[in-house]
Amino acid sequence: MAQIKYWLFAGFLLALVLIGAFNPARAQAIDLAPFDAGQPxxxxxxxxxxxxxxxxxxxxxxxxHGWQPASPGNVSSVLRxxxxxxxxxVSNNSPEPITRWISxxxxxxxxxQMFLxxxxxxxxxxxxxxxxxxPGSARPLTLPTMESVFPIELEPGQQVQMVLRVQSGGWRTIAVESWSPSSYLSALQQTRMLHSVIAGIALASIFLLLLSRQRLYVLLATWLAIxxxxxxxxLGYGIPVLSAWLPGKSLSALVATLAFWNSLFLVLISAVILGLDxxxxxxxxxxxxxxxSVTCSALFFFIDTLWVRRILTIALLALLAVLPIMLWSARHRIPHSSSRLMVVLLGLAWASQAIRVVAFATNWLVDYEKPIYLANVYSQVAILLLIIGHxxxxxxxxxxxxxxxxxxLERDQRVQLETLVRQRTTELEHSMLAAQEATKAKTEFLRHVGHDLRSPMATIMGYTEMLQARIVTGSEASRLAVIHRTTDHMLNVIDDLIDYTHDAGKDRIDPQPVYTGWLIDLIAQQARALAETNANQFVLKVENALPAVIIVDGKRLRRILLSLLDNSAKFTHxxxxxxxxxxQLxxxxDQVSMHFMVGDTGCGIDSDEQAKLFLPFFRGRSSQGSPGLxxxxxxxxxxxxxxxxxxxxxSQxxxxxxVTIELSFPIGQERDVQPSETLGLPPVDIKGNGRRLWLVEDIPEVREFxxxxxxxxxxxxxxxxxxxAFIKTMQTTAEAPPSAVLTDYSMPGAGGDAVLAAVRLHWPDVPVLLLSAHITARSSSDQALTPGFDAFLPKPIDFSILAGELSRLLDPDNTLLKPSSKDVLLTDESTNHESTPSHVTPQSPHSQHTRATAGAQHDAAPPQARLAELSRLVEEGALTDIEDWAQTLRTDLPEHAQFALEVERLVEDLDLHALNKLIAQSQ
Structure with missing residues (x-):
């Protein structure tokens, strides 16, 4: 009896164990707190x-009944x-509430369906x-993915039984993973980015393959596209769009057709590579x-989905079965190692694809599905690369x-080829000589083109100078100055064009000490004239103090900025x-950084054209009809x-x-500025008539010039x-008042303001002209910066402006600027009738030598025929031809060498007005 009770009790315990084993609710809970990154x-x-x-x-x-532990093998449902x-x-064993997304x-x-x-x-x-x-709107979470995702929120210590009901069409295994919301979204974004990169590379490869127009490459491109x-x-991309206008059966048929044709094109490519085609x-x-293949693809759209999968599996296996036969048939056509490697890769790709199809059909090797899939993908990529190399x-x-x-052929026809080679050699020698002659002709052509382009501009400059000699004040003088500078700018543009033709390099940069204010004012004046062409307003903004002198290729910088300003003026109205x-220092x-910005309110530049802006001869759509190259x-x-x-x-x-330019320049000294750099415009004809001027300047080179x-x-x-020194001389000697005083502003000991105060004290009626590189013309209009001075001239001195100011201050009737009927010859008595202190050095007038020379030339004038030819050349502005005329005159008629030298000097100074006067005096 005791034994019976014992066995009854043991049976009762065994029943409890079996009930617990088959009751899914009694399973041990899984803590979801650490499962936040896609854990299965x-x-x-x-x-x-x-x-x-x-x-x-x-x-x-x-x-x-029938519950059992889940595994990759028993969660799949293949072909049914x-x-x-x-x-x-599941539970939350952490002290904080958690939210998990179950994918x-x-x-x-x-x-x-999910039941909690x-x-x-x-x-x-x-x-x-x-x-x-x-549909996406009816799902628990609205996400940019077709995957089923369910949210679960658990309080600390809470447990819940999760039940999933999955109805499958028999495609693949089921994967259940736990994510935190942030981890899922991050992984989804990374996956989409990776897919986008891969798709971009694939599409670019398709495009390049199609460009080759070779049969094999076109097949590769088509295979890659499929x-x-x-x-x-x-991967589920595009499914919502396709589902909207394709029924479920048609969508499955489309997926099956693409899978089938992917394998079909692999067969066709293999046949081409093996030469079986x-x-x-x-x-x-x-x-x-x-x-x-076409028949099966059409049949897929008219039969049930399960039959589609079955037929697809059979068709793929039949298609893959062709591989051994193809390899055996082409065994003698694979002599090279690369071809043999190609066959090995084809075999690997086909084997992995066959294994996938068989495993899909029989639910075999489910645990190795991902490695088999990756092997198939990698082998196909390797095939693609190897085909290109092959x-x-x-x-x-x-x-x-x-x-x-x-x-x-060369060995068989050596004699004939040797004769042909000799003939070709002779032809090549002639061609080389012709090419050398063409290069020489091109160089000569460029030289003549430069001459022909410069000559008309020189004519314009010459006649502008003649007008400037007569008109030195008022708006007309300002306009003439703008014409002169604009013409000079055009000459610079011509030089740039020739530089580009000659492929100018860095060795053409010629940095020299230049007055900063003068250079900016010169650019601003021409920019203002350019802006006015289309009724634009020009604004100059100078931020921070400018150094007086910088070492720069002023002409080149001026061309750069004026070219940019000219572009702005053309496209702004x-x-x-x-x-x-x-x-900025x-x-x-000893170095200064300068930032130049040329801006406008014009039409702007389209974004697709901005990358082409620096291409030579590029003209955008907005520049059509505008001048320029x-x-x-x-x-x-x-x-x-x-x-x-x-x-x-x-630009927008x-x-x-x-347009922004960043440049760095060394800071120069005023004493280093060459006299040629101080010449703003060519000299004008002004008559001093012996008037006395007092010049106060601490830079010897500028003072002497x-x-x-x-x-x-x-x-x-x-x-x-x-x-x-000026104040001491004025106070200690009985010097008569000069007609005017010209003084620099910044000088050691006593500056321009001290000179002004001394003149106002001793000679109240004497005008004082301020010459300075530290105050630009832009600021000179502010009387607070130049108080008490009768006139201001920025350095370098523009001699046409200086002549106008002297005429305004010393002779309101402008008789100083009117050329007299006879040249005034200053004698020694007229120039030295004033007593001169020991430390004040009066300069003997250079005009004595000039006028005496002119008189000698007039007495020994060349023949009238020569003068008529010279007059014609001057009228045409042919400066180079004038120089040739002078050299010929000096060679043919040595007694007129002095006249020829004077002509060459005037041509070098571009003083056509004085040259016309010399011809008139000699006739």
């Missing part, structure tokens, strides 16, 4: 598959529709619905395969064969053009780079353009090296 949950779940024709509900699960139940108890894949699962049950009572707490049949489309649909038997076989190698082989045939200059006190920005950018700077363009359509110019125009110049 299948391994801890229980699975139950519904029997065909027997539908289960959630309430039936507790009493259902099925309904699978999965369950697991259920594959996306092609037809219907996925109370683990103790079994009551349904939540029911969510997803799957391919559910593969991309197949993979895209398998040139054999009649295989050409008929391939044609039959194509016919069967084709290149075949091309090289064909070239070597052609070379070998050429050498054989009734707007504003700005030149903004910012100066760096760590090196399209070289401005190209030359500006090239010269800025040669000067060690950078140039950037920022209909919002204007800004100004004194020489004034002396040559009939003034008597007294000089002082600085303000202190």
């Amino acid at each position: 949950l299948i391994g801890g779940m229980q699975i139950l598959k519904e029997q065909p024709g027997r539908a289960l509900s959630v309430a039936d699960l507790a009493n259902a 529709a099925s309904t699978t139940w999965l369950t697991e108890t 259920v894949g594959y996306w092609r699962l037809a219907d996925v 049950l109370d683990p103790l009572t079994g009551q349904v707490q939540s029911h969510m619905h997803a799957g391919l049949k559910q 593969a991309i489309a197949s993979v895209t649909l398998n 040139k054999r009649d038997f295989w050409r008929r076989v391939l044609a039959g395969i194509l016919v069967i 084709v290149a190698q075949r091309q090289r082989e064909r070239e070597r064969q052609m070379e070998h045939r050429a050498k054989s 009734d707007g504003q053009i700005v030149l903004h200059i910012r100066c 760096g760590a090196n006190p 399209g070289l401005g920005l190209r030359l500006a950018s090239t010269w800025v780079q040669h000067m060690g700077g950078t140039l950037h363009v920022n 359509p209909n919002h204007g353009t800004e 100004l004194a020489d110019w004034l002396n040559r125009h009939g003034f008597v110049v007294l000089q002082s090296p600085d303000g202190a």
Whole structure:
């Protein structure tokens, strides 16, 4: 009896154990707190598959039989529709509430439902619905993916039983993973970015392959396009769009067709690589395969989905079975190692694809599905790369064969070829001589073109100078000055064009000390004239103090900025053009960084044209109908780079353009400025008539140059090296008041303000002209900066402006600027009738030598025929021809050598007015 009780008790315990084993609700709970990065949950779940024709509900699960641990092998349903139940108890063992997203894949699962049950009572707490049949708006989470995702929120210590009902069309295994929301979204974004990159590379490869127009490459491009489309649909991209206008059966047929044609094109490519496409038997076989493929593809759209999958599996296996036969047939046509490697890769790709098809059909090797899939993908990529290399190698082989045939032909016809070579050698020598002559002719042509382009401009400049000699004040003088400077700018543009033709380099940069204010004012005056052509307003903005002198290729910088300003003026109407200059000293006190910005409010530049701005001869759509060659920005950018700077363009359509230049220059000294750099315009004809001027300047070179110019125009110049010496001389000697005082502003000891105060004290009626490089013409209009001075001239001195100011201050009737009927010859008595202190040096008028020379030339004038020829050349502005005329005169008639030298000097100074006067005096 005791034994019976013992066995009854043991049976009762065994029953409890068995009930616990088959009751899914008793499974140990899975803590979801650490499962936040896509950890799989299948391994801890229980699975139950519904029997065909027997539908289960959630309430039936507790009493259902057949629950077993889930694994990759028993969660798949291949080639048949099925309904699978999965369950697991999940919990939150962390001290904080958590939210987890449970993803259920594959996306092609037809219907996925999640039930959240109370683990103790079994009551349904939540029911969510997803799957391919559910539209995106009806799913628990609206995400940019076709995958089924369910949210679960758990409080600390809470447990819940998760039940999944998955209705599958028999496509693939089911994957259940746990994510945190941020991890899922991040992984989704990274996956999409990776897919986008791969798709971009594939599309670029397709484009390049199609460009080759070779049969094999076109097949490769088509295969790649089909593969991309197949993979895209398998990943779920485009499914919402296709589902909107394709029924489910048609969508499945489309996916199957793409998969089938992917393998079909692999067969065709293999046949081409192995050379079987040139054999009649295989050409008929391939044609039959194509016919069967088209028939199967059309059949897919008219039969049930399950039959589509079955037929697809059979067709793929039949297609893949062709591989061994193809390899055996082409075994003697694979002599090269690259071809043999190609065959190995083809075999690997076909083997992996065959294994995938068989495993898909038989649910075999489910655990190795991903490695097999990757092996298939990698082998196909390797095939693609190797095919390209193989084709290149075949091309090289064909070239070597052609070379070998050429050498054989050369050996067979050596005598004939030697004769031909000699003939060709002679022809090449003649061609080389012709090319050398053409190069020489090109150089000569460029020289003459430069001469022909410069000559008309020189004529304009010459006549402008003649008018400036008569009109030196008022608006007419300003306009003439603008004409002169603009003409000079055109000459610079011509030089730039020739520089570009000669491919000018960095060695053409010629940095020299230049007055900063003068250079900016010169650019601003011409920019203002350019802006006015289309009724624009020009604005000059100078930020921070400018150094008086910088070492720069002033002509080149001026050309660069005026080219940019000219572009702004051409494409801006009734707007504003700005030149903004910012100066900044760096760590090196002898170096200054300058920022130039040319901006406008014009039409702007389209974004698609901005990358082409620096191409030579490029003209955008907005420049059609505007003058120009399209070289401005190209030359500006090239010269800025040669000067060690950078140039950037920022433009928006209909919002204007800004061109920014960053350059760095050494700071120079005023004493280093060459006299040629102080010449703003060619000299004008002014008559000093012996008037006395006092020049106060601390830079010896500038002082001597100004004194020489004034002396040559009939003034008597007294000089002082600085303000202190001038004041001392004025106070200690009984010097008569001069007609005017010209003084610098910044000088050691006593500056221009001290000179002004001393003159106002001793000679109240004597005008004082301020000469300075530290105050620009822009600021000179502000009387607070130049108080008390009668006139201001920025350095370098513009002699046409100086002549106008002297005429205004000394002779309001402008008699100084009116050329007299006879030249005034200053005698020694007229120039030295004043007593001169020991430290003040009056300069003997250079006009004595000039006028005496002119008189000698008039007495020994060349023949009238020669003078008539010279007059014609002057009228045409042919400066180079005038120089040739003078050299010929000096050679043919040595007694007129002095006259020829005077003509050459006047041509060098571009003083056509004086040259006309010399001809008139000699006739």
